Amino acid sequence: MSSRPSDRGSRERDTIYIDGAWVASTGPRRDVVSPATLEVVGYAPDGTAEDMDRAVAAARRAFDDGSWSGLAVADRLQYLERAAKLYAERSGELAELITAEMGSPITFSRNSQGPIAQHILNYFIELGKTFEFEQHRTALSTPALVVHDPVGVVAAIAPWNYPQALLLMKIAPALVAGCTVVAKPSPETAIDGLVLAEVFDEAGLPPGVLNVVPADREAGEHLISHRGVDRVSFTGSTAAGARIAEICGRDLRRCTLELGGKSAALVLDDFDVAVTMEGLKDVAFRNSGQTCTNQTRILVPRSRFDEFTAAFVGMVSSMVVGDPTDPSTDVGPMVSARQRDRIENYIAIGRQEGAQILVGGGRPDGLDVGWYVQPTVFTGVTNSMRIAREEIFGPVVGLIPYGDDAEGIAIANDSEYGLAASVWSADAQRAVQVGKRLSAGMILLNGQGGSFDAPFGGFRQSGIGRECGVEGLLAYTEAKQLPLLTT
The missing domain is CATH 3.40.605.10 (Aldehyde Dehydrogenase; Chain A, domain 1)
Incomplete structure (x- = not known):
């Protein structure tokens, strides 16, 4: 020593x-x-x-x-x-x-x-x-x-x-x-x-x-x-x-x-609203959005899209943005001005591509000092848009509708990345079987998983x-x- x-x-x-x-x-x-x-x-x-x-x-x-x-x-x-x-x-x-x-x-x-x-x-x-x-x-x-x-x-x-x-x-x-x-x-x-x-x-x-x-x-x-x-x-x-x-x-x-990652959260048509909202609050916005495994493409069945969207927007709107030393804070500042600029640029790209912002999209009121960005939710997103294909590394997610399970799985796997993904369902066995068809290195089921005793890494890029x-x-x-x- x-x-x-x-x-x-x-x-x-x-x-x-x-x-x-x-x-x-x-x-x-x-x-x-x-x-x-x-x-x-x-x-x-x-x-x-x-x-x-x-x-x-x-x-x-x-x-x-x-x-x-x-x-x-x-x-x-x-x-x-x-x-x-x-x-x-x-x-x-x-x-x-x-x-x-x-x-x-x-x-x-x-x-x-x-x-x-x-x-x-x-x-x-x-x-x-x-x-x-x-x-x-x-x-x-x-x-x-x-x-x-x-x-x-x-x-x-x-x-x-x-x-x-x-x-x-x-x-x-x-x-x-x-x-x-x-x-x-x-x-x-x-x-x-x-x-x-x-x-x-x-x-x-x-x-x-x-x-x-x-x-x-x-x-x-x-x-x-x-x-x-x-x-x-x-x-x-x-x-x-x-x-x-x-x-x-x-x-x-x-x-x-x-x-990097551009992880997909595949919400199945039998999802539990309360469980899914609580879980996505964590795995979509973890560490103020600055996590490579965050679920930033949220795939939702068309049959329940409006129900999901209303609940999700309500959850995101309730998140506390502010002083990171305050125990009640959910989302703190971005690490640097450059990082905040990058995120704001992607928000502008999303608007230009035709996606609509349901909540967020700017800087929080009353936080004039610090590199803050509001948690932001886009709808009207297609999987071909840049905001659905490129890693933003901030508190920005896009909602993408799909039809049946096969289409949802195809959209989830249609990515240059393959670090993580998640499945959300009231039927655990169904969730496991769908999860086996996702091409990513780590699959969460209803927000559970991510063991550090198991191999961690990704497919493709x-x-x-x-x-x-x-x-x-x-x-x-x-x-x-x-x-x-x-x-």
Whole structure:
């Protein structure tokens, strides 16, 4: 464990974490601005390519010398168990910090942001206790011993919307597998990324095993293309993912890409109004609309379209938009002015395409400071419109009517994306059978599902590979076979 940074517990950070030490960055300091008040809530270093070189060198040495990869799995897990305990002690601090940095409503931060991250860490610790890194396989010819070796040095790059959970989705399985890691938090949530480094540092993690360097895209691309990196794990936009796949492809570098979504909520004709409204309030507008799995295409049977629409508009109209530190707030600000501009541009596109706004469509009254957008519902939407095909990443949904189940399923599957979908029905068995016909990586039934103990990822342009579950651990290993010879 290194000496604690002098700024520990503060939102004003002057150091990054490389090779088990808190060191100065070669880059400038970047202010972190509250999206609600537009005031500076703290600052952190903005890492550079030179910082990434130092971090990769530390991770490379720690992997190659066996100080981590050579440890028994049980010994690695002892470090992670200490980290999990320390993490739980700082959950309240992290919830408030995430809300301050990116505007996640505080109730959501307390109930989801931190607990999801904690669950992911705990899950991989428990999986590591039972997973067989060496497996005997029978064969028609020579029996084989299959060994799952750690893949090497991992570049873990996470966005700002779930800054802790998405980093731990990469760091936890990588460390369990025996990899070493260079983590790049988003500049918008740089401070909480450095708190995560403190947790692992205080757990006594050996030098170089985890390195944390907040940085912008330019330094991130340098990390991705670094010859010392063996695997890249990225969560973010499809456009950025395509660029990363191109860079990794040049060197055949392994990568996991969890990208965008345009998820369909398929409401069947026997839906329960109360259950469906309560569930869609969460899964369509989660984290102020800034969630890749949010159900933003809502497919409704024509036979009950008017009934659904009236109930849905009433539910959305009742949502509280405002101060993210207020426990009653449902929808907080967008993370940045650029993000709000993007959402407002899509709202304008929807109008131009001929869709009609039933509720929302502007900025909330009385919230002149902060990057706020009203929750917005479009009707008159067809699945060919841009607002039905492109990811908006804000509190904007479109209602699309359909006839029978076959048409609804066809519309749901008619997308360049395939990250998540949902089915809403009073008949659980019917919902399961319909869900099996949807081409997405995660299917919710009446809002239930989304386990972080199971594989998470998408079809088509929603990404490559899976995180979480056993599959999420296997992503950080290379399998090799040896013969099991008889003497």
